[in-house]
Amino acid sequence: MSMDVIVEAIAFVLQWQNLAALAGGTLYGIIIGVLPGLGPSAGMALAIPLVMSWHPGTALIFMGALYKSSNYGGSLTAILVNTPGDASNAATILDGYPMCQNGRGGVALGLSATSALVGGTIGMICLMYAAPFLAEFALEFGPAEYFLTAILALSLIAAVVQGATVKGLIAAALGLLLSTVGFDVIAGNLRYTFDWAPLEDGIPLIQALVGLFAVTQALVLAESAASISRIAKLSGGFLEGVITYFRHPAIMIRASAVGLFVGILPGVGQSSAGLLAWADAKRVSKHPEEFGNGAPAGVVASETATNACMPGDLVCTIALGIPGSVGAAVFLGVMIIFGIVPGPLVFSEQSQVIYSLFVALFLASAFVFIVGITAARHLAVVTLLPNNIIVPLILVVSLLGSFAIRNVMADVMISLAFGALGYVMLKRGFTPIPLLLGLVLGEMVETNYHRALLISGGSYSVFYSSFICKILILLTILSLVGPYLGPFWKTLTQGEK
């Protein structure tokens, strides 16, 4: 990559029509993200007729900005009304919403906007300078490696359930069990669907999230406080959030790494990036008990990972033509419509368009931040609305979203069922996080275990033969034993007191 290409790309993006496309795409993306049920994939599909007649470069800038910024829109609803705009924002709810309850909604919004800026920029730097190399790395991951990655991710549950181990493990087991519902990719059978077609794709994730968080929360709100913010006034603002963000540099770096890693591997669900980064941040934190009760670090971890994940997702999409997620698949389709065929050759054949897309995505992160600091910061007042207004609003908007994803009424029923489950769990002192991790990772564990054994002809050596496998096994052991090693070392060196 020569400097000329970059300079040319910057010049192209700075033309007025491209800047307009960038701003328009960013705004449109944020709105799509805020609307429940409309994720980036639906948003891009809806915009295709609009951009069809544009210059390919301009159209891709619009679509890229849309794709990039919808995450941020999703974080707004996650923080303010406990409803994830998209599955990837699930972990943002965990601390973002409790912050609102403590009257610190403005701070949380500042954190999420800064995360979009920082996570997005770190992700973009990696995409821009290392895409072909990272794509090669992703290809090294076969079924055995994916299986071990999922096990490593599951080991984080141990950190999440600290303090309520039995209840946590019950929830995790329930999540894993629920992940087996639906079409079994390996055997080709339907499992636990009770001849009910809406379950054949498995438990739909966003619909379940809407139930577990939004519906449950609406039930809780209906019986308690007068508004979401329990102290009925807001303290701290957007700028405090920006400053708070930079007090957590270690989490920022760890979360970016987790997000990128999840994003780069096409076989790992994008929705797990935020959850894994959140669990990881809780594990290494000195105050793990604050997580889930409005710890700013939780929002930092989740949102930074989610925003770093998106450029990671584009690595294999652009460099190999292999999309890592539904959103990436739509983006790939859009690129092809404009005659840009992603794959290893795209960097040489279409360098100008690709690098202007990269430059535009850099700027899109900044645009998101500007929207956050100018407009979105005022949204925190939503949390002061009285409950008799906000509860019906949350219910209607979230259930509408759950319907809109597949245009099926049954999905509303699924959401309501998960709402009831979430309510019971909450009242009995269970946390939904292990359940979510189990639900998100279950299929990855199961199918890749089977695939690895199908390839090896039944020999288990496939799980430790490659170098990456050995590293993953080591990391899993460290993740499980690590918390005990520190105190053990202390006892050894300082002696018992």
Next chain:
Amino acid sequence: MMKTLKLCAAVAAATMITMPVFGADYPSKPIKLIVTAGPGGGEDTEARAIAPFVEKYLKTQITIENQGGAGGKIAFEKFQGAAPDGYTLITYTFPKSIIIEHQGKTGFKTKDFTPIFAWSESSQILIVNAESPWKTFPEFLKAAKAKPLSGGLSGRGSTTHLMGLIALEALNIDKVNWVPYPGSSGSVAALAGKHLDFTMSLATSAVPLIRAGKLRPLLLFSENRDPNLPDVSVPKEFGYKMNFVPTLRGVEAPPNTPAEIIKVLEDAFRKASKEQGFIDIAKKRKMVLIDVGAQEFAKAVDNAYPNIAKYRAILKK
């Protein structure tokens, strides 16, 4: 009793009178086109690509609705009972619906639907990693007969799986360790990373990595060579005869849709598929354009049933 009879007669008369008129001013309101997959994939993109050109000829708006639940099963079941007035249409990757029928209980029958027009076709392709020792199809065949190889599939019970089973039989290969993925991106990526011996997928899914020299195509499962992949051999060149499972992308109307309405729609879709703007998009997507009218489409549906039923036992396993 008399009242009921009178009512029946009135309704029948009304239907008779309105039917032809109905056909004459069809379409007079927007048409809903159901896509049986989520937004993004090939099915959705092709629908969205052709829709504006069809709108031009029908002089009405086409709204696309994605109903991706259960691989399209939910959409097909709803479609079975949809009003046959030409205002609700469906597009999907044929013969996916027939395969779903063979996998379990369903509340729909593909042969009840009224075919309109199919505009594109794609064939399955056999690919290996570019660093694999098998440079040609005969070399691959020899290896596959010697010991079971691992082969990536885009889903158990998918059209790819079906083609794989037909090929095993025709080529006299005893066993393959099939490794199913949900969709071709997983199986193609695993092949590019050398985790599998070979992969079968739709040709379009593998083109970028073939062009970049990372994957090597060995055989195209089709009667004739694909103009987009002129160097790839087809089975008859090696003296093998087999049934093919080409996948068609086209549009159908609900059961019992009147012929006049089908005629209007067939004309509109046919003309749209010949529009330069659509052909340009098709070229970029490496689509193989075809012209399969209502009658020919119906024949393809009839032929697909016995073909798929034959492998039903294995598909269900």
